[in-house]
Structure formats: C-alpha cells, structure tokens
Amino acid sequence: MQRRPRILLVDDDVDLVKVMSGALESKAYDVIVAYNGREGLEKAKREKPDLVVLDILMPVADGFTFANEFRNDPALAKVPVLALTSFSESLGQPFPFEVSEYIAKPIKPRDLVAKVERFLKKTGTSQ
Amino acid sequence: MVSKKEKYYRSLYEIAAVVNSANTPESVLDAVARTVSQALNAKGCSLMLLSPDRKVLLHTVACGLSDWYVRKGPVSADRSISEVLQGKPVAILNATEDERMQYRAQAKQEGIASLLSAPIFLKGEVVGVIRVYTAEQHYFANSEVYFVQAAANLGAIALERAKELRQCLNEVGRLEEERRQFVRFLSVVAHDLQSPLVATQSILSYIKDGYTGEVTEGQKDLLQRGIRRIDELLVLITDLLDIPRIEAGQLRYEMHEISLNGVIRQALAGMDNLARQKGLELKVELPESAHKVCASSRRLQQVLNNLVSNAINYTREGMVILRVKDYNDDVAVEVLDTGIGIPCDEIPRLFTDFFRASNVKTAGTGLGLSISKRIIEAHGGRIWAESPCPESGKGSKFTFTLPRIQVSETKAQ
Numbered sequence: 011m012q013r014r015p016r017i018l019l020v021d022d023d024v025d026l027v028k029v030m031s032g033a034l035e036s037k038a039y040d041v042i043v044a045y046n047g048r049e050g051l052e053k054a055k056r057e058k059p060d061l062v063v064l065d066i067l068m069p070v071a072d073g074f075t076f077a078n079e080f081r082n083d084p085a086l087a088k089v090p091v092l093a094l095t096s097f098s099e100s101l102g103q104p105f106p107f108e109v110s111e112y113i114a115k116p117i118k119p120r121d122l123v124a125k126v127e128r129f130l131k132k133t134g135t136s137q
Numbered sequence: 138m139v140s141k142k143e144k145y146y147r148s149l150y151e152i153a154a155v156v157n158s159a160n161t162p163e164s165v166l167d168a169v170a171r172t173v174s175q176a177l178n179a180k181g182c183s184l185m186l187l188s189p190d191r192k193v194l195l196h197t198v199a200c201g202l203s204d205w206y207v208r209k210g211p212v213s214a215d216r217s218i219s220e221v222l223q224g225k226p227v228a229i230l231n232a233t234e235d236e237r238m239q240y241r242a243q244a245k246q247e248g249i250a251s252l253l254s255a256p257i258f259l260k261g262e263v264v265g266v267i268r269v270y271t272a273e274q275h276y277f278a279n280s281e282v283y284f285v286q287a288a289a290n291l292g293a294i295a296l297e298r299a300k301e302l303r304q305c306l307n308e309v310g311r312l313e314e315e316r317r318q319f320v321r322f323l324s325v326v327a328h329d330l331q332s333p334l335v336a337t338q339s340i341l342s343y344i345k346d347g348y349t350g351e352v353t354e355g356q357k358d359l360l361q362r363g364i365r366r367i368d369e370l371l372v373l374i375t376d377l378l379d380i381p382r383i384e385a386g387q388l389r390y391e392m393h394e395i396s397l398n399g400v401i402r403q404a405l406a407g408m409d410n411l412a413r414q415k416g417l418e419l420k421v422e423l424p425e426s427a428h429k430v431c432a433s434s435r436r437l438q439q440v441l442n443n444l445v446s447n448a449i450n451y452t453r454e455g456m457v458i459l460r461v462k463d464y465n466d467d468v469a470v471e472v473l474d475t476g477i478g479i480p481c482d483e484i485p486r487l488f489t490d491f492f493r494a495s496n497v498k499t500a501g502t503g504l505g506l507s508i509s510k511r512i513i514e515a516h517g518g519r520i521w522a523e524s525p526c527p528e529s530g531k532g533s534k535f536t537f538t539l540p541r542i543q544v545s546e547t548k549a550q
C-alpha cells in the first residue's frame with residue numbers, strides 16, 4: 011500500500027505550526043513538524059518528506075541554511091520546497107537556490123492546503 | 138635628445154597627475170621621489186616630513202637609497218637642515234666632509250657625493266624636506282633647485298588631499314555601517330510586530346474555515362471582521378516601516394536590469410479579477426519591444442499595484458488603462474481612469490504622507506502614494522498626477538517615469 015504523502019513543516023512560530031499542521035492533517039497528510047532549520051534538516055534526512063513548507067526567517071539555521079543543505083542532499087534535491095516569507099520583509103537578495111514557490115505571509119491555512127495539493131499533484135505523489 | 142627643460146615639464150606634469158588622482162599618501166610621496174630622481178639623473182631622492190614636535194625629520198619615502206641608509210636614524214631638525222626649515226634650499230657639494238651633514242660616515246658608505254635639501258611648503262609653512270642625492274660631485278643649478286621645490290610642493294598638496302580623502306572615506310564607511318544597522322533594526326521590528334498578527338490571523342481563518350468544527354454565519358462574519366482589521370494593521374506596519382527603509386537607500390541593493398513589461402505583467406496578475414468584479418475594463422497597452430530598466434522588481438510592482446488598485450477603487454464605471462510610452466530619454470508608465478478624480482486644489486498635496494483626498498471614503502493609510510513617490514525617486518524617476526485626465530476629460534491620470542537603459546549593440550545580439 012502506498013504511504014500517505016508526508017509534509018515537513020519548518021516554522022518557528024508555534025501557533026502558526028499548530029493551525030497549518032491541523033489543516034494539513036485534516037486532508038490526511040502525514041505532517042512532520044520542526045521549529046528551526048537545524049531540526050528541519052535532521053527530520054528531512056530521516057523522514058524523507060514529499061514536500062517541505064519552509065519559513066525563511068528563523069533562529070538556529072534560517073531558511074537559507076536549511077534549503078542550501080537540503081538541496082545538496084541527492085535524496086532530497088528534487089523535493090518541492092514552498093518558502094514562506096513575511097510580506098514586508100525584504101530578502102535583499104534573491105534566494106540562492108531553487109524554491110518551488112514563494113508564499114507571502116499571512117496565508118490562510120486553507121490556501122496553504124490548496125497549494126500543497128497542487129504541488130503534490132504535479133510531482134505525482136498525491137493519493 | 139630631450140632637453141632638460143622638457144624633462145622637467147614632463148616630470149611636473151606627471152606629478153600633477155598623481156596629485157589629481159585619488160591615491161594613498163604613501164603612493165603620492167613615492168611617485169614624487171621617483172619622478173624627481175629620474176628627472177635629475179640623480180642617485181636617489183627622499184622625502185622627510187617633520188615630526189609633530191618639529192624636532193626631527195622622519196624618512197617617509199625614499200628611492201635609490203639602501204634600507205640601511207634610510208633607517209640610519211632621525212635627522213635632527215636643528216642641526217643639519219635648520220636653514221632648510223627656514224625656507225631656503227641648501228646644496229652640499231661634499232657630503233662626506235661638510236660639517237652640516239649629520240651622518241657623514243654613513244653618506245660615504247652609501248656612496249653619496251653631493252646632496253640638495255629643499256623645503257616642502259604647505260600653505261606657507263614648511264612641513265618637511267625633500268633631498269636629492271648624487272653619486273658624483275654635483276653643483277645644483279638654480280633651474281634644478283626650482284624644479285625640485287616645485288615638485289615637492291605639488292607633492293605636499295597631494296599628500297594633504299590624500300589624507301583628507303582617507304578621512305572622508307572613513308566617515309563614509311562609518312555612515313554606511315550605521316545605515317546598514319538601522320535597516321537591520323527595522324527588519325527585526327517589522328518581523329516582531331507582524332509575527333503575532335500573522336499567527337492570530339491564521340488562527341481566526343482556521344476557525345472560520347471550519348477546521349475546528351461547525352461555524353455559524355454570524356460567527357463567520359465576526360471572524361472575517363477580525364481578519365480584516367488585522368489586515369489593516371499589517372498594511373499600516375508595512376507602510377510605516379517602508380518609509381525609512383526606502384529613505385535609507387535600501388533599494389540600491391535590490392536594483393537589477395529587468396524588463397518593464399515583465400514587471401507590469403507580474404504586478405497586474407490578479408488585478409484583472411478585481412476590475413471584473415467591479416464591472417470595469419482593465420486595458421493594458423505594452424510596447425512590442427520591451428524596455429529595460431534598472432529597478433527593484435518588488436518595489437516597482439508595489440507602485441504599479443498602488444496606482445492600478447487606486448484607479449479601480451475610485452472608479453465606478455468605465456475603464457482603467459495602463460500604458461507604457463517613450464518620454465524623452467526616459468520611459469513613462471501612465472495609469473488612466475474614468476473615476477471620481479481628485480479635487481484640483483488637492484493635487485499638490487496628493488503625494489504627502491497621510492494625505493487622503495476629501496472625496497475618498499474607503500479605508501486607507503494615506504501612505505500609498507507618498508511611498509510610491511519615494512520609490513520612483515529612488516529609481517531616478519518622477520511621478521505626478523493630473524485630474525481630470527487631459528485625454529478623456531474624466532477621472533485622473535497618474536504618470537511615472539524611469540530612466541531607460543540604452544541597449545548596446547553587442548548586447549542586442
């Protein structure tokens with residue numbers, strides 16, 4: 011039997027993580043949660059997610075550090091990464107690696123689920 | 138053969154060029170010593186500057202002399218060159234025996250036969266001494282003395298300028314660092330102010346969308362009102378923090394060569410819907426050949442968004458047109474509408490902070506246009522408004538210009 015699509019959620023905001031994971035779980039996704047980039051990398055390597063939702067500004071290894079190491083891992087290089095950016099924050103420079111899509115915060119949990127579904131359909135991991 | 142006179146002129150010309158360039162103090166003095174030494178066919182040349190207490194002269198640069206000789210010790214100002222320090226050049230024919238020489242034995246070992254010492258003047262004051270050394274005994278002619286002195290005085294000016302320049306650069310560096318710290322500070326403030334709002338809004342949306350269970354229409358309406366109020370606050374925070382960021386010159390780091398048509402298409406994605414919902418036509422007239430501009434794509438989209446959404450919001454029926462035009466050497470973007478227009482006595486204040494036209498009733502911060510103005514001006518452009526629109530006699534017309542990048546022939550291939 012095919013396993014359920016696995017989503018890794020990396021964000022330092024506990025409340026955001028609670029509602030985003032709640033919304034994703036309601037769609038029968040396996041949701042793995044990490045509260046910083048370092049923890050996110052460890053879990054990504056262990057759990058091999060099908061998609062990552064990544065906050066960019068985080069303490070302890072931000073989204074930049076995360077995505078850099080993430081893309082260098084051959085097993086993870088092709089996994090879609092949806093990057094969350096706070097809508098007024100300027101990155102000042104282009105993100106130095108490929109991100110599948112940028113999502114400006116604030117995002118409604120419902121809209122996030124819709125985006126995740128679309129990407130999983132594209133990569134053929136949807137159930 | 139090159140005449141002596143010509144050689145001097147050329148040397149002075151070379152030194153003047155060094156004076157004019159932005160060099161370090163060391164490289165300026167070095168260039169003077171080398172040029173003088175070559176012009177006079179001398180063994181070497183050195184420049185010594187008076188110590189702050191004016192008691193000794195310190196070798197600052199030298200050419201044609203051994204390190205050993207240069208480091209023999211400070212030349213005491215009262216003994217060997219007191220005359221020079223009073224402003225008169227002194228030539229010594231026999232350096233190894235002349236009583237005025239402080240380091241006779243060393244001069245003999247170094248192979249110095251004669252030397253000329255001349256004062257270096259800056260703003261009428263002696264600041265140091267230039268010395269020319271010859272290997273053979275040599276009577277220094279007046280023309281040579283004048284030449285050496287002219288060269289040394291030019292060098293002194295250059296030295297002063299180089300020092301001032303270094304001070305200026307240090308100051309610029311300090312201000313740049315302060316500015317960077319300020320922008321970093323603003324980013325932290327923005328993030329910390331917005332994070333709780335973003336989280337709260339997500340929680341409200343989560344409840345409203347039924348993830349926690351059935352929600353009545355009445356509850357939905359209240360939750361939606363809460364979400365909208367948070368939106369207002371998020372926009373206000375963004376706008377307020379945008380102003381100092383733009384003024385701190387942050388845009389410079391975001392500016393790249395981009396296609397104007399591309400930015401317009403990105404900015405207008407979604408605007409179509411907004412116009413259709415109001416029953417308006419949104420017409421976009423882009424030129425076939427895409428203009429290249431040096432701009433921050435994100436900020437330019439912000440301006441376009443602001444102008445087009447204003448046009449849609451303040452137009453009840455008719456159309457909104459966005460078009461790109463040549464404007465002298467610049468490129469102009471125009472946004473025209475058939476809306477309520479702007480009272481003509483209010484147009485001059487339209488781009489000031491917090492100003493809202495008296496015929497506007499919807500909510501807003503009154504910062505959109507003033508931020509747009511800052512963004513356009515940071516790009517080297519201009520922005521203005523006309524009402525009614527001169528073409529249609531209705532609504533209003535906003536125009537902004539941007540300097541165009543000239544596409545060179547090689548790039549166009």
